[in-house]
Amino acid sequence: MxxxxxxxxxxxxxxxxxxxxxxxxxxxxxxxxxxxxxxxxxxxxxxxxxxxxxxxxxxDEIDWSSAKTQALHLANQDGRGITSGSQHDLEQAFTLAALWLTEATTVSSLPTPPTVLTRGQWVEASLPVWQELAEPVANSIADALTEALQTQTPEEMRGMIAGAGRMIRTVGGTLFAAQLGNVVGRLSREVVSGGDVGIPLMPAGQASILPQNFADFGRDLEIEADQLALYLATRELAHARLFRHARWLRLHVISQVTDFARGIHVDIDALEDLASRFDPSSPHELREALESGALLPQRTEAQTAALTRLENLLATIEGWVDVVTADAASRLPAADRVAEAVRRRRAVGGPGEQAMASLVGLELRPRRLREAAAMWRAVTDAVGVGVRDSLWDYPDLMPTADDIDDPNALVARLEARARGEQPAPDAMDDALAALLRESGPPDDPPTGDDDASGPHPV
Incomplete structure (x- = not known):
């Protein structure tokens, strides 16, 4: 033929x-x-x-290069760079903020100087973390798309696509990667600093501010730019110092996020409905479904519990940052107004953050931030800065969700420890004691008399 x-x-x-x-x-x-x-x-x-x-x-791995291409395209769209004046002003703000923080916390200063970043540089630095968080969802969607399209293909046409399953999966993964890039690109036009979204996106010990977005954030606040710069620089340095001091904390946060993401499964019914009318020449409907979250079903009980744990963790971190920043920036007349503006912004989130929540199924806004900040304030007032900051030395010392609910109990334990008293046993202590009782005492080791009783038979 x-x-x-x-x-x-x-x-x-x-x-x-x-x-x-x-x-x-x-x-x-x-x-x-x-x-x-x-x-x-x-x-x-x-x-x-x-x-x-x-x-x-x-x-079969997803090619994430389209995510970077799309994100950088959006980040660099307006062509604005960093002026020498804005860079100098923010560097001066970081210098003074570092001095103020030395009085407000025992957590040590950073070994590398803070940086001012363009939106494109923020994309380059943060995209590997976003990819790590999104990959479980991308794989789930790509696998489900393959299965759904094969199911929807009529029997007489299945021979035509024999062996093309990997192509279909790659197309689905590429579309998801492009959507991730779209969302990260939009986020790059909203975030003001490296720690703005709560999770550790920057390399450990790196504090950063984006001057382009800093100007946009302060435009309608009617607050002097130098006061705004000092407050945000102080907050960013506190966030970066904490993650450098508690080196285990970054992995702890990322692990909790990825554990949540791995539990996400695609709504097969919704995907099959989409696949039944999917037109390869017009993939916009699939892109809209990916970004709207229409393919992600309601959370399971296990996911809801995982999300609650993550929210408590982020609230504990940001509550400490809020209290330390408030103490360090207390000299600023507008400190309270800036703090409230930051809290409102974190509570609502911008369009890019909302799109990320739909795409990955994860909201990164700590709902208990005020309660966590109140806990850290109570601890600071009761036992001082040094004892407060020592709670970040080891993972098992960090306050829990129960401590956010009842700060007085945490304060009582810390005060008892300062007096040299043994803390009251908690549920874990009781469980360990019960386990030891059940296992019984170990066998007595042989005594010296047993060894001297005569030669052992061979």
Whole structure:
């Protein structure tokens, strides 16, 4: 059979074999054949190089390069850079904020100087963490898309797509990666500092502010720019110092986020409904479904519990940052107004943060921030800065959700410890004691008299 005698279906099969085998691009005649079958050649060609890389490597891993490309495109869209004046002002603010923090906390200063970042630089620095958080959801969606599309394919047409499962999965993963890039790019136009969203996005010990977004944040607050810069610099330094001091804390936060994300499963019914009318030449409906969160079902009880633990952890971290920042910046006349503006902003979140919550199914706003800050204030007033900050020395010393509920009990334990008293046993202590009682005492070791009783038989 010659090439001219092949049907459109056979042409499509041949093109799939080329794509799956990494045999290069599509020639003009093949592109014309795709148009005849109702597929958008430009859309397919744009993904060709990424898909071929995945096929050639034999890997099913998602190619995240489209996320970076899209994020940087949005971050650098307006072309604004950092002026020498804004950089100098923020560097001066960081210098003074570091001196103030020395009086408000025993957590040591940072070994590297703070930086001012463009939006694009923030994308470059934070994208690896966003990718780590989003990857479990991306894999779940890509796998479910493959299964749903295969289920929706009529029996008589399944031979046409035999062997193309990896292509379908790659397309789904690439679309998700592009949406992640879109969301991170939008976030880059909202975040003011490295610790703005609560999770540790910057390398350990790195404090950063984005001058472009700093100007936007302060535009409607009617607060002097130098006071705003000093407060935000103090808060960013406190956040960065804490994560450098408690080196275990970064992994603790990231692990809790990824544990939550791994529990996310795609709503198969919603995906099958989408797959039944999916048009490869117009993937906008799939993109909208990904970003709106329509494919993510309601949380399970286990996920709700995991999210509660994460919210308590983030509230505990940011509550400490709030209290330390308030004490360090107490000289600023507008400190209370700036603090309230920051709290309101964290409580509501911007459009980019809301889009991230829909895409990954995770809200990063600590709902108990005020209660956690009240706990840290009570501890500071009762036992002082040194004892308060020592609670970050080890993971098992960090306050729990119960301590947020009842700060007085935490204060009583810390005061008793300062007096040299043994703390009252808690539920874990009681459980350990019961376990030891059940196991009984260990066997007595042989005594010296036993050894001297005579030679042992051989």
């Amino acid at each position: 010659t090439d001219d005698d092949r049907s459109p279906e056979e042409e499509f099969q041949e093109m799939l074999r080329q794509l799956l085998g990494g045999q290069g691009g599509l020639d003009p005649e093949q592109l014309q054949a795709l148009s005849a079958m109702g597929m958008d050649p430009a859309m397919l060609q744009s993904m060709l190089s990424r898909m071929q890389g995945a096929f050639a490597s034999g890997s």
